Amino acid sequence: MIIRIVGSGLLGTSLGLALSKDHEIQLVDASPIMAALAEDLGAGKQASEESTAPDLVIVATPPDVAADMVNDALSSFPQAIVTDVASVKNIVVAEVEGGKERYVGSHPMAGRERSGAIAADGDLFIGRPWVVVPHETTIPSAVALIKQIAMEVGAFPVEMTAEAHDAAVARVSHVPQLMSSLLAATLTEATPTSLDLAGQGLRDVTRIASSDAKLWSTIIAGNPGPVSTILKDIRTRLDGLIDGVDRMVTEDSYAGVSEVAKVVSDGNVGVSRIPGKHGGAPMRYATVTVLVPDKPGELGRLFTETGEIGANIEDLTLEHSRAQPVGRAAIAVNPSQARPLADGLEERGWTVASVEMEEN
Amino acid sequence: MIIRIVGSGLLGTSLGLALSKDHEIQLVDASPIMAALAEDLGAGKQASEESTAPDLVIVATPPDVAADMVNDALSSFPQAIVTDVASVKNIVVAEVEGGKERYVGSHPMAGRERSGAIAADGDLFIGRPWVVVPHETTIPSAVALIKQIAMEVGAFPVEMTAEAHDAAVARVSHVPQLMSSLLAATLTEATPTSLDLAGQGLRDVTRIASSDAKLWSTIIAGNPGPVSTILKDIRTRLDGLIDGVDRMVTEDSYAGVSEVAKVVSDGNVGVSRIPGKHGGAPMRYATVTVLVPDKPGELGRLFTETGEIGANIEDLTLEHSRAQPVGRAAIAVNPSQARPLADGLEERGWTVASVEMEEN
Structure with a gap:
C-alpha cells in the first residue's frame, strides 16, 4: 500500500518507521528540513511531483491545522482514505468538506507529542489504545483500514464517536x-x-x-x-x-x-475506577519498599534477586532521598508474594523499609 | 537515655525500632493491644506504674489529641523534654500549658501515617527531613536533643517556626x-x-x-x-x-x-522550582524508554545490563500497557549517558522506544 504521512513530528515519523517495512511511505512536511530528517531516520521517502497517488493519507500535524490538511488530501487524492491523528476530533470532522465519506478520524494514545522526529520510534504505539472515530457518513472500509493500520503498529483499536472521544x-x-x-x-x-x-x-x-x-x-x-x-x-x-x-x-x-x-x-x-494493568478492574497490590544504595548496578541486583525469589514486579516507583546517597524502591507485587519477597530480600542483606497493602 | 513513646502507630513504632538499640524505650498506647504489638515487634517495652521517669517523651498520636498528650507528659514528668511528631504544629503549641519551655514541636517527613505498627521500620527516617519547631520559650537544650534524635535515626534536622512549618x-x-x-x-x-x-x-x-x-x-x-x-x-x-x-x-x-x-x-x-535529587537546583536528565516483557527477571536483567553499560539510574517510572504483556521502563540518566545507554541496550537486544531530554 502507498501511504502518505503529512507532518514529520514525533507521531508522523514514528508511524513512518513502523509502517515502512511493509508499505511505501511518502513524507510531507511544511518544513522541508523536517521531512528530510524523517527520511534520514528511515521513516520513508519525501514526496515529490512525480509520486504515485497514495491509497491512504495520515495527517499528523498540530490540531489547529489538521482539518485543512485533511481537506487538501481529500481533494488532491480522490481515491484515497484519509485520517488524522490529532488529539481532538470534533473540530476536525466539523471542518471536513468534499469527500467526507473517505475521512475517518483517529487518535493513537501514544508518546509525548512535543518531542519531534528525533524522539520518534516505530515501537511507540505498542500496547497503546488507538481511538478510531468514524462520523455518520464514513464508509466502513475506511474504518477497517485504520483499525488494520493500528494493529500493524502494535496498538489496539477502540471505536468511539467524536463526541465520546x-x-x-x-x-x-x-x-x-x-x-x-x-x-x-x-x-x-x-x-x-x-x-x-x-x-x-x-x-x-x-x-x-x-x-x-x-x-x-x-x-x-x-x-x-x-x-x-x-x-x-x-x-x-x-x-x-x-x-x-x-x-x-x-x-x-x-x-x-x-x-x-x-x-x-x-x-x-x-x-x-482507573483500570489496572492489562485493563479490567484495578488489582490489589502490596508494596514492598526497599532502601537502595545510589550506585550503578544496585537496582539491577535488587531486581535480579526479586526475580530469583519468584516475585513478579507489577509496578515500581523510585524515590530519592534529598540529602543521602540512598533511594527507596517501592515494589508492587501480588499480595501473596509480599511477605516472601520482603523476607527473601532481608535474608540477602537488603533493608526493607516497609510492607504495605494498597488501599485500592 | 530513657525515652517514652506515646502512640504505637507507624511513626511511634518506627521510632522505637530505630532508637531501642541505644536507649531504653517505654511504650504507651491508648490501646493496650497496639502497645503489645509494638513491643512484640521490638520497638521497646510497655510502660508500667513502676517505670522510671523518662528523660524524653515523644508523642506520636493523631494530631487532634497530640496537645493533650503533650500536656499530660509535661505535668507527669517535670524533668522531661517533650516533643510531638504531628504533621501540623501551630495548634499543638497553642494548647500547651504548664512546662511549655520543655516542649519543642517536631515533624519527621516520613512514611505514610495510615499504615500502623505492622508497617513500621526503623529505617523509615533515613534521608528524610525532620522539621524541628521551637517556640519562643523553648529551652535550647530541648532543641538540641530533638536534633540529636533526628540524626540518630538517619534524618536531617531542619529548624522552622510553627507558622513557617x-x-x-x-x-x-x-x-x-x-x-x-x-x-x-x-x-x-x-x-x-x-x-x-x-x-x-x-x-x-x-x-x-x-x-x-x-x-x-x-x-x-x-x-x-x-x-x-x-x-x-x-x-x-x-x-x-x-x-x-x-x-x-x-x-x-x-x-x-x-x-x-x-x-x-x-x-x-x-x-x-521543586528541588532535584539530593537538594539543590533540579538537574536536567535524559529519559531512555525501554520495552520490557512482563515476566519475572526481565527488569532485573535490564538494570543489570544498564549497570554494565555504566549508566547510573537517576529516576525510573514503570508504565504498563493495558492490553499487552509488555511494560515501558522510563530510565532517567545524566544526558551524557543517554545515547550510550540506548545504543548499548539495543545491542543487547532491548527495544528502546524513545530517548528524550527532560525540559526541566
Missing part, C-alpha cells in the same frame, strides 16, 4: 493536565525552605506540569466545551471545600471537616 | 493532596470507556488520591488557615482559566487561549 480525553487527559498545572503554578510563590520539604506526593502530582504550554493551548482550544464542563464541576467541589475549610478557620470548630472528608473520600472512589 | 506543609503536602482528590473525584462520573484511555499522566496526578479520608480530615482541620489561602489562590487561577475556556466555546475564537497558556506556563515555572 473528546469528552473522554477531556476527563482523562486535558483536565488532569490543567489541574497539575494549576497546582504547580502555586509553587511560584513557595519559599525555598518549604520546597525542601517536598516529598514524592508533590512530585507525582506535578510531574506533567512541565508539559509544553504552546502544545497544550492548542489542544484545549480544540476541546473547550468538554473541558469547561469538567472544570466547572471541579469549581463547585472546590467552593464547597473552601467553605468547609473557612468554617474551621472562622468558627474555630470542626464543623467544616465533613467537606474535607467528602472531597478526599470521593477522590478515593474516583481513583479506584 | 504549617505554611510549608500546606503548600507542598496538604493542598497537593486536596487537588489530587478533587481531580480524582471527577472520575466518579467518567464512563468506563473513557477510563480505558487513561495514561500515565492521570495515574501520576491521582496516585495520592487513594489516601485515607479520616486521617486527611484531621490534618486539614489542624491547618485550615494556610490551606484556605492557597486554595483561594487556586480558585482565582481556576476562574481565569474557566473564563478563557468559555470564551473559546461561546465566541468560537482563540481569544481565551492566553488564559490556558498562562496556567500551563506558570505551572512550568512552579514545577521547575
